Amino acid sequence: MKKEEMRKAAVLTAVFGVVSITLMLHRSATKHILITDAAEMPVSSVNSGKSFDLLIQKGESEDGKMKLIIPLAKSVSSEDIKLEDRYSDHELLIYVDCREEGFYGDNAIVSDNDILESAVCHTENDAGRVCLDFKLDGFYANESALTDHSTIEVEFFKPKERYDKVVLIDPEINTTFGGILSAAGLSENEVTLDVAQRLRSIAEKDVENKVKFFFTHMTDTDISDESKELLIKESCADMAVKIATSDSEDKDNNGIETYYNGTYFIRDLSNVRFADIVERSCADNTGNTALGIYECDESEALIKNSGVPSAKISLGYLTGNKDAEKLATGSYRQKAAEGIYQAILDGYKEME
Incomplete structure (x- = not known):
């Protein structure tokens, strides 16, 4: 292979590597968690165990969108998270198996809007399994993603x-x-x-x-x-x-x-x-x-x-x-x- 061809091949390899790394980083930052419902995750346990109000920290969204940022324990993966929309009750339930007892008693939820009427944590066991119960002030659709910062980002919007x-x-x-x-x-x-x-x-x-x-x-x-x-x-x-x-x-x-x-x-x-x-x-x-x-x-x-x-x-x-x-x-x-x-x-x- 000629030197010029070898140089081109090396450049192409480098470019491919940069693109691949960029794509991997982008995907890791936008991993979508599993959206599920009560038929797969029984919700009778919502009222079991101890309950307490979640800590809410006021924050501002850089893009002006209505978002909810929920911290996660480092060991939590997408398989440990289930979401359930109760549209008729204007309610979003998020089940998290975080494996750290009292995690949400010490870590605040970040909210940049006033659509939350209440935010309650229902503990389901002593091993950190919880249900985060968010009551909204109206009907909102939502899209959720698991970020590389160990958080769930929930964006709310009107359907149309x-x-x-x-x-x-x-x-x-x-x-x-x-x-x-x-x-x-x-x-x-x-x-x-x-x-x-x-x-x-x-x-x-x-x-x-x-x-x-x-x-x-x-x-x-x-x-x-x-x-x-x-x-x-x-x-x-x-x-x-x-x-x-x-x-x-x-x-x-x-x-x-x-x-x-x-x-x-x-x-x-x-x-x-x-x-x-x-x-x-x-x-x-x-x-x-x-x-x-x-x-x-x-x-x-x-x-x-x-x-x-x-x-x-x-x-x-x-x-x-x-x-x-x-x-x-x-x-x-x-x-x-x-x-x-x-x-x-x-x-x-x-x-x-």
């Missing part, structure tokens, strides 16, 4: 400041006897929450369409219809979808059916049209029978009172001699989630 497409999802919950409806012990809760989880996963992986989903709840604990209706307004949702199942004394009843709001006519995308899109998309994707669309009654408050395109999709009959087996499988639920997601994308196309 960051997202062009926002959808509210309401997994229906049957609280009677744990929601068990099928002869095999399959519950509506199990189906709807699982489909909601799958729907969220699909949306998070779709970087092209960038649809933001907010969920009324992700546990067996439901919230009031009034709170759900308020969430539509506070989240600035463009659409709302309730995920449900059906039941009947007749085991021969099987298939998908969808309900719409017959009260409001919405010019860009009518409720009837949206329900039809959801029905067809889910039926086509799952291969199940489309039973049709129907106007909902007064019992469906979320759909009935919604001022945005809304639909309730029943993914099948838990009591059906065909549907019960389908609803119990992960493959059927995945196809149902994909059907709902595609219907939402099709709905946005009609609204353009």
